[in-house]
Amino acid sequence: MAKISALELGATLFTPASNKNLTSILDKKKYTYLRSVVVDFEDGLEYLEYEKYFNNFNTILQSLKKVSLFRFIRVRNIASLKKFLLLKNIQKIDGFILPKFSLNNCDEYLSLLKDTSFSFMPSIETTELFDISKLLILKDKLLPFKDKIPCIRFGLEDMLKMLSLRTTKEVNVYDMLVPSSVMSNMLSSFKPFSFEVSSGVYRFFKDDSGFKKDLLRSIDEGFCSKTVIHPNQVKLYEECMKVEQKNFSEAKKILNSSKVVFSQDSAMSETLTQSAWATNIVKRGEIYGIA
Secondary structure: OOOOOHHHHOEEEEEEOOOOOHHHHHOOOOOOOOOEEEEEOOOOOOHHHHHHHHHHHHHHHHHOOOOOOEEEEEOOOHHHHHHHHOOOOHHHOOEEEEOOOOOOOHHHHHHHHOOOOOEEEEEEOOHHHHOHHHHHHHHHHHHHHHHHOOOEEEOHHHHHHHOOOOOOOOOOHHHOHHHHHHHHHHHHHHHHHOOOEOEOOOOOOOOHHHHHHHHHHHHHHOOOOEEEOOHHHHHHHHHHOOEOHHHHHHHHHHHHOOOOEEEEOOEEEEHHHHHHHHHHHHHHHHHHOEO
Protein backbone atom coordinates (compact mmCIF):
# COMPACT_ATOMS: atom_id res chain seq x y z
CA MET A 1 0.00 0.00 0.00
CA ALA A 2 1.41 3.41 -1.00
CA LYS A 3 2.19 5.91 1.75
CA ILE A 4 -0.69 8.27 2.51
CA SER A 5 0.31 11.87 3.13
CA ALA A 6 -1.37 14.11 5.68
CA LEU A 7 -2.13 16.64 2.92
CA GLU A 8 -4.06 13.96 1.05
CA LEU A 9 -6.15 13.22 4.14
CA GLY A 10 -7.55 16.74 4.25
CA ALA A 11 -10.18 17.17 6.93
CA THR A 12 -10.80 13.77 8.50
CA LEU A 13 -14.45 13.27 9.39
CA PHE A 14 -14.98 11.21 12.54
CA THR A 15 -18.33 9.44 12.49
CA PRO A 16 -19.68 6.96 15.04
CA ALA A 17 -20.03 3.34 13.95
CA SER A 18 -23.74 3.71 14.78
CA ASN A 19 -24.29 6.30 12.02
CA LYS A 20 -27.34 5.19 10.01
CA ASN A 21 -25.73 6.53 6.82
CA LEU A 22 -22.45 4.69 7.33
CA THR A 23 -22.65 2.62 4.14
CA SER A 24 -23.28 5.60 1.88
CA ILE A 25 -20.52 7.59 3.60
CA LEU A 26 -17.97 4.80 3.13
CA ASP A 27 -19.05 4.38 -0.51
CA LYS A 28 -18.61 8.15 -1.00
CA LYS A 29 -22.18 8.54 -2.17
CA LYS A 30 -22.86 10.85 0.75
CA TYR A 31 -20.37 13.70 1.16
CA THR A 32 -18.76 13.16 -2.25
CA TYR A 33 -16.18 15.85 -1.44
CA LEU A 34 -14.78 13.87 1.51
CA ARG A 35 -11.11 12.80 1.37
CA SER A 36 -10.87 10.73 4.56
CA VAL A 37 -13.21 9.28 7.15
CA VAL A 38 -12.82 7.50 10.49
CA VAL A 39 -15.42 5.05 11.74
CA ASP A 40 -15.30 5.51 15.50
CA PHE A 41 -15.66 2.42 17.68
CA GLU A 42 -14.26 4.15 20.76
CA ASP A 43 -15.50 7.42 22.27
CA GLY A 44 -18.25 7.76 19.66
CA LEU A 45 -19.95 4.52 20.66
CA GLU A 46 -21.65 3.32 23.81
CA TYR A 47 -19.80 0.35 25.34
CA LEU A 48 -22.82 -1.96 25.21
CA GLU A 49 -23.36 -1.19 21.51
CA TYR A 50 -19.91 -2.30 20.41
CA GLU A 51 -20.73 -5.88 19.37
CA LYS A 52 -23.88 -4.84 17.53
CA TYR A 53 -22.09 -2.27 15.38
CA PHE A 54 -18.97 -4.40 14.96
CA ASN A 55 -21.18 -7.04 13.33
CA ASN A 56 -22.96 -4.36 11.31
CA PHE A 57 -19.63 -3.02 10.05
CA ASN A 58 -18.53 -6.54 9.10
CA THR A 59 -21.65 -6.81 6.94
CA ILE A 60 -20.96 -3.43 5.30
CA LEU A 61 -17.38 -4.53 4.62
CA GLN A 62 -18.52 -7.38 2.38
CA SER A 63 -19.99 -5.08 -0.28
CA LEU A 64 -17.64 -2.12 0.10
CA LYS A 65 -16.28 -0.88 -3.23
CA LYS A 66 -12.96 0.85 -3.88
CA VAL A 67 -13.45 4.63 -4.09
CA SER A 68 -11.26 7.72 -3.79
CA LEU A 69 -11.71 7.94 -0.03
CA PHE A 70 -9.27 7.02 2.72
CA ARG A 71 -11.17 4.86 5.22
CA PHE A 72 -9.94 4.31 8.76
CA ILE A 73 -11.28 2.56 11.84
CA ARG A 74 -10.77 3.99 15.31
CA VAL A 75 -10.54 0.81 17.35
CA ARG A 76 -11.49 0.69 21.01
CA ASN A 77 -8.27 -0.90 22.30
CA ILE A 78 -5.69 -3.59 21.48
CA ALA A 79 -8.23 -6.41 21.78
CA SER A 80 -10.48 -4.53 19.38
CA LEU A 81 -7.64 -4.12 16.84
CA LYS A 82 -6.93 -7.86 16.99
CA LYS A 83 -10.58 -8.57 16.25
CA PHE A 84 -10.71 -6.21 13.27
CA LEU A 85 -7.52 -7.66 11.79
CA LEU A 86 -9.21 -11.07 11.64
CA LEU A 87 -12.11 -9.87 9.48
CA LYS A 88 -12.18 -11.45 6.03
CA ASN A 89 -12.41 -8.22 3.99
CA ILE A 90 -10.54 -5.89 6.31
CA GLN A 91 -8.09 -5.02 3.49
CA LYS A 92 -10.86 -2.86 2.04
CA ILE A 93 -10.07 -0.21 4.64
CA ASP A 94 -6.85 1.79 4.60
CA GLY A 95 -5.88 1.67 8.23
CA PHE A 96 -6.54 2.37 11.89
CA ILE A 97 -6.54 5.10 14.50
CA LEU A 98 -4.81 3.84 17.65
CA PRO A 99 -6.52 5.57 20.60
CA LYS A 100 -4.90 6.26 23.97
CA PHE A 101 -1.54 5.48 22.36
CA SER A 102 0.98 5.48 25.19
CA LEU A 103 4.16 3.92 26.51
CA ASN A 104 1.97 1.28 28.18
CA ASN A 105 0.51 -0.10 24.95
CA CYS A 106 2.62 1.16 22.03
CA ASP A 107 4.79 -1.94 21.68
CA GLU A 108 1.80 -4.26 21.41
CA TYR A 109 -0.03 -1.96 18.99
CA LEU A 110 3.05 -1.75 16.77
CA SER A 111 3.75 -5.48 16.87
CA LEU A 112 0.23 -6.16 15.57
CA LEU A 113 0.67 -3.82 12.58
CA LYS A 114 4.35 -4.13 11.67
CA ASP A 115 3.87 -6.98 9.16
CA THR A 116 0.68 -5.62 7.62
CA SER A 117 0.12 -3.18 4.75
CA PHE A 118 -2.18 -0.95 6.82
CA SER A 119 -1.50 2.70 7.51
CA PHE A 120 -2.13 3.86 11.06
CA MET A 121 -2.32 7.04 13.07
CA PRO A 122 -1.36 6.94 16.76
CA SER A 123 -3.57 9.20 18.86
CA ILE A 124 -1.83 10.44 21.99
CA GLU A 125 -4.50 11.17 24.57
CA THR A 126 -3.06 10.38 28.00
CA THR A 127 -0.60 12.01 30.41
CA GLU A 128 2.29 11.61 27.93
CA LEU A 129 0.92 14.81 26.39
CA PHE A 130 2.31 16.75 29.34
CA ASP A 131 5.78 15.18 29.36
CA ILE A 132 8.03 16.01 26.41
CA SER A 133 10.57 13.36 27.43
CA LYS A 134 7.87 10.69 27.02
CA LEU A 135 6.75 12.19 23.70
CA LEU A 136 10.31 11.83 22.45
CA ILE A 137 10.39 8.17 23.53
CA LEU A 138 7.16 7.59 21.60
CA LYS A 139 8.73 9.35 18.62
CA ASP A 140 11.66 6.92 18.74
CA LYS A 141 9.26 3.98 18.92
CA LEU A 142 7.43 5.26 15.84
CA LEU A 143 10.42 6.16 13.67
CA PRO A 144 10.76 2.64 12.12
CA PHE A 145 7.08 2.88 11.06
CA LYS A 146 7.24 6.38 9.58
CA ASP A 147 6.14 5.28 6.09
CA LYS A 148 2.98 3.74 7.56
CA ILE A 149 1.96 6.88 9.47
CA PRO A 150 0.17 9.72 7.60
CA CYS A 151 0.21 11.83 10.74
CA ILE A 152 0.28 11.78 14.52
CA ARG A 153 -2.97 12.77 16.21
CA PHE A 154 -3.61 13.98 19.74
CA GLY A 155 -6.73 14.14 21.88
CA LEU A 156 -7.52 17.81 22.31
CA GLU A 157 -10.67 17.15 24.32
CA ASP A 158 -8.85 14.49 26.36
CA MET A 159 -6.10 16.99 27.13
CA LEU A 160 -8.59 19.64 28.21
CA LYS A 161 -10.43 17.08 30.34
CA MET A 162 -7.23 16.34 32.28
CA LEU A 163 -6.87 20.08 32.91
CA SER A 164 -10.56 20.50 33.88
CA LEU A 165 -10.91 22.98 31.01
CA ARG A 166 -13.23 23.48 28.07
CA THR A 167 -12.87 25.70 25.02
CA THR A 168 -15.28 28.55 24.29
CA LYS A 169 -16.05 30.44 21.11
CA GLU A 170 -14.42 33.52 22.59
CA VAL A 171 -11.08 31.99 23.64
CA ASN A 172 -9.08 30.08 21.04
CA VAL A 173 -7.22 27.03 22.32
CA TYR A 174 -3.95 28.49 20.99
CA ASP A 175 -4.34 31.36 23.46
CA MET A 176 -4.73 29.07 26.49
CA LEU A 177 -1.49 28.73 28.44
CA VAL A 178 -1.07 24.98 29.06
CA PRO A 179 -2.95 23.69 25.96
CA SER A 180 -0.80 25.86 23.69
CA SER A 181 2.32 24.51 25.42
CA VAL A 182 1.16 20.92 24.90
CA MET A 183 0.48 21.54 21.21
CA SER A 184 3.88 23.17 20.87
CA ASN A 185 5.50 20.08 22.39
CA MET A 186 3.64 17.83 19.96
CA LEU A 187 5.02 19.77 17.01
CA SER A 188 8.55 20.06 18.36
CA SER A 189 8.68 16.34 19.27
CA PHE A 190 7.52 15.00 15.91
CA LYS A 191 7.77 17.51 13.04
CA PRO A 192 11.58 17.79 12.94
CA PHE A 193 11.65 14.01 12.37
CA SER A 194 9.37 14.15 9.29
CA PHE A 195 6.13 13.28 11.07
CA GLU A 196 3.09 15.44 10.43
CA VAL A 197 0.78 16.31 13.33
CA SER A 198 -2.96 16.76 12.89
CA SER A 199 -4.72 19.65 14.62
CA GLY A 200 -7.47 18.97 17.14
CA VAL A 201 -11.22 19.15 16.83
CA TYR A 202 -13.16 22.43 16.86
CA ARG A 203 -16.29 21.43 18.72
CA PHE A 204 -18.60 24.30 17.66
CA PHE A 205 -19.84 22.89 14.38
CA LYS A 206 -22.11 25.85 13.52
CA ASP A 207 -19.47 28.50 14.15
CA ASP A 208 -17.92 28.92 10.70
CA SER A 209 -15.87 32.00 11.52
CA GLY A 210 -14.48 30.39 14.68
CA PHE A 211 -13.60 27.22 12.77
CA LYS A 212 -11.77 29.21 10.09
CA LYS A 213 -9.85 31.17 12.71
CA ASP A 214 -8.85 27.96 14.48
CA LEU A 215 -7.86 26.25 11.23
CA LEU A 216 -5.85 29.15 9.83
CA ARG A 217 -3.94 29.39 13.10
CA SER A 218 -3.22 25.64 13.00
CA ILE A 219 -1.91 25.95 9.42
CA ASP A 220 0.33 28.87 10.41
CA GLU A 221 1.70 26.84 13.33
CA GLY A 222 2.60 23.86 11.14
CA PHE A 223 -0.20 21.36 11.75
CA CYS A 224 -1.41 19.32 8.77
CA SER A 225 -4.87 17.73 8.40
CA LYS A 226 -7.60 18.22 11.01
CA THR A 227 -10.12 16.19 12.94
CA VAL A 228 -13.67 17.34 12.13
CA ILE A 229 -17.01 16.28 13.57
CA HIS A 230 -19.42 17.75 11.01
CA PRO A 231 -19.42 17.49 7.19
CA ASN A 232 -19.87 21.27 6.84
CA GLN A 233 -16.44 21.72 8.44
CA VAL A 234 -14.91 19.69 5.59
CA LYS A 235 -15.94 22.27 2.97
CA LEU A 236 -14.59 25.10 5.12
CA TYR A 237 -11.32 23.22 5.48
CA GLU A 238 -11.02 22.74 1.72
CA GLU A 239 -11.50 26.47 1.15
CA CYS A 240 -8.95 27.50 3.77
CA MET A 241 -6.36 25.10 2.40
CA LYS A 242 -6.22 26.87 -0.95
CA VAL A 243 -2.90 28.65 -1.46
CA GLU A 244 -2.54 32.34 -2.19
CA GLN A 245 -1.17 32.97 -5.67
CA LYS A 246 1.70 35.07 -4.25
CA ASN A 247 2.86 32.24 -1.96
CA PHE A 248 2.49 29.66 -4.72
CA SER A 249 4.60 31.71 -7.14
CA GLU A 250 7.29 32.38 -4.52
CA ALA A 251 7.40 28.69 -3.58
CA LYS A 252 7.85 27.65 -7.22
CA LYS A 253 10.72 30.13 -7.60
CA ILE A 254 12.46 28.75 -4.49
CA LEU A 255 12.20 25.18 -5.79
CA ASN A 256 13.30 26.06 -9.31
CA SER A 257 16.03 28.61 -8.55
CA SER A 258 19.68 27.86 -9.30
CA LYS A 259 20.70 30.48 -6.72
CA VAL A 260 21.27 29.70 -3.05
CA VAL A 261 20.02 33.13 -1.94
CA PHE A 262 17.94 35.64 -3.89
CA SER A 263 15.46 38.47 -3.38
CA GLN A 264 11.68 38.13 -3.63
CA ASP A 265 9.20 40.88 -2.77
CA SER A 266 11.86 42.83 -0.85
CA ALA A 267 12.70 39.78 1.29
CA MET A 268 15.38 37.11 1.32
CA SER A 269 14.62 33.68 -0.13
CA GLU A 270 16.98 30.77 0.55
CA THR A 271 16.69 27.57 -1.43
CA LEU A 272 18.25 25.44 1.32
CA THR A 273 16.33 26.68 4.36
CA GLN A 274 12.96 27.44 2.73
CA SER A 275 12.60 24.47 0.36
CA ALA A 276 10.55 22.42 2.87
CA TRP A 277 8.06 25.29 3.20
CA ALA A 278 8.01 25.72 -0.58
CA THR A 279 7.42 22.01 -1.22
CA ASN A 280 4.46 22.03 1.17
CA ILE A 281 2.96 25.14 -0.45
CA VAL A 282 3.24 23.70 -3.97
CA LYS A 283 1.71 20.38 -2.90
CA ARG A 284 -1.15 22.22 -1.16
CA GLY A 285 -1.77 24.25 -4.30
CA GLU A 286 -1.81 21.13 -6.48
CA ILE A 287 -4.28 19.35 -4.16
CA TYR A 288 -6.58 22.19 -3.03
CA GLY A 289 -6.10 24.84 -5.70
CA ILE A 290 -5.10 28.49 -5.75
CA ALA A 291 -7.19 31.06 -3.86
